[in-house]
Amino acid sequence: MTRRPVDTGAPDRLYTVTGGRSRADDSFDLVTLVVAECGPSAGMQSEHVRILDLCRHPTAVVELAAELALPITVVRILLGDLLATGSITARHPRLGQTAASHPDTALLQEVLHGLRNL
Amino acid sequence: MGSATSDPAASGSTTTSGRKPLTDAAETGLKIVVVGGFGVGKTTLVRSVSEIRPLNTEEVMTQAGVGVDETGGVTSKTTTTVAFDFGRISLNERMVLYLFGAPGQERFWFLWDRLFSGTLGAVVLVDTRRMDDSWYAIDRLEHHRTPFVVAVNRFDDDTARHSLDEIRLALALPDHVPLIDCDARVRTSGKHVLVSLVDHLYQLALAQESAS
Numbered sequence: 001m002t003r004r005p006v007d008t009g010a011p012d013r014l015y016t017v018t019g020g021r022s023r024a025d026d027s028f029d030l031v032t033l034v035v036a037e038c039g040p041s042a043g044m045q046s047e048h049v050r051i052l053d054l055c056r057h058p059t060a061v062v063e064l065a066a067e068l069a070l071p072i073t074v075v076r077i078l079l080g081d082l083l084a085t086g087s088i089t090a091r092h093p094r095l096g097q098t099a100a101s102h103p104d105t106a107l108l109q110e111v112l113h114g115l116r117n118l
Numbered sequence: 119m120g121s122a123t124s125d126p127a128a129s130g131s132t133t134t135s136g137r138k139p140l141t142d143a144a145e146t147g148l149k150i151v152v153v154g155g156f157g158v159g160k161t162t163l164v165r166s167v168s169e170i171r172p173l174n175t176e177e178v179m180t181q182a183g184v185g186v187d188e189t190g191g192v193t194s195k196t197t198t199t200v201a202f203d204f205g206r207i208s209l210n211e212r213m214v215l216y217l218f219g220a221p222g223q224e225r226f227w228f229l230w231d232r233l234f235s236g237t238l239g240a241v242v243l244v245d246t247r248r249m250d251d252s253w254y255a256i257d258r259l260e261h262h263r264t265p266f267v268v269a270v271n272r273f274d275d276d277t278a279r280h281s282l283d284e285i286r287l288a289l290a291l292p293d294h295v296p297l298i299d300c301d302a303r304v305r306t307s308g309k310h311v312l313v314s315l316v317d318h319l320y321q322l323a324l325a326q327e328s329a330s
Contacts, residue, residue: 014178029147029235029236030147030149030216030218030233030234031147031148031149031214031216032147033140033144033145033146033147033214054137056139057139057140057141057142057144058139058140058141058142058144058145059139059140060140060147060206060214060216062173062175062204062216063173063206065175065176066173066174066175066204067137067173071175071176071177071178071199072175072176072177072233073177073178074178091144091145091146091147093146093147093148093149093236094146095148095149095236095237095238102322102323102326103238103319103323104323104327105320105323105324105327108238108316108319108320108323109320110209110210110213111148111209111213111215111238111316112313112316112317112320113209113210114207114208114209114210114213114215115207115209115215115309115312115313115316116313118167118207118305118309
């Protein structure tokens with residue numbers, strides 16, 4: 001049985017979705033691409049089901065948040081659950097979360113090429 | 119939040135659910151941030167170049183111990199919900215660029231590190247009628263050593279038509295920071311802004327690599 005989606009905008013909703021947790025998995029960047037490795041299973045939380053459905057193709061964390069109408073932090077918590085069970089894999093950005101990592105010329109050339117071809 | 123800002127015609131081909139998925143080979147996400155004051159045209163710029171209709175999402179930020187009233191205990195934390203728009207450009211089969219319209223108000227800038235870490239660089243969008251709005255953004259970018267270009271969004275009623283030299287002077291912008299004109303509504307113009315930024319980043323990386 002799948003639970004009904006909780007669709008009120010109240011803060012209680014977020015508390016319910018995450019089971020009261022507020023600490024998110026910081027390894028998920030806004031542009032980490034998430035891919036489902038399996039389909040939803042019986043009894044899975046409705047938000048987890050939706051994530052697996054959306055991630056049949058690579059989908060960025062920020063797009064998941066927009067589609068699910070949930071704050072980024074909440075989505076990170078839900079993704080942490082799915083990662084722990086091996087239901088998803090994450091393709092993290094090459095540029096780390098630290099300001100110290102600068103893009104190299106090869107990467108930037110690829111970006112330039114892509115933009116010029118728009 | 120959740121769906122979109124407006125302009126349903128802006129997106130290309132989509133799935134039945136309205137989503138346009140990435141290719142299965144997509145593996146690298148990249149970020150560019152568009153900053154500037156309220157109403158300067160950040161979302162317009164994102165929309166003009168994005169392959170998807172700009173989406174809106176939000177983050178609930180917990181602000182603790184940053185000069186807010188601390189009366190002790192968990193309840194003293196303040197939470198702020200910050201909404202931001204973003205768009206997407208698939209650069210090739212593997213690389214996808216996300217464009218974020220960042221909230222320009224000063225009170226939101228504590229979010230900068232967290233939300234936008236690892237960005238390639240930034241575009242500061244300027245409205246010449248409200249140039250004061252740009253100072254804070256430029257100051258923070260310099261502080262964070264985030265490379266950026268400044269794009270002047272020329273509105274129809276921008277009758278004063280300050281020259282770029284005048285604007286550079288008014289913004290106290292160093293010579294090495296590219297300054298360009300744009301029309302955020304026009305796709306080729308928006309594309310030119312992004313190419314200018316990445317070209318600037320390329321020159322910086324080239325200089326750094328040859329120095330080391």
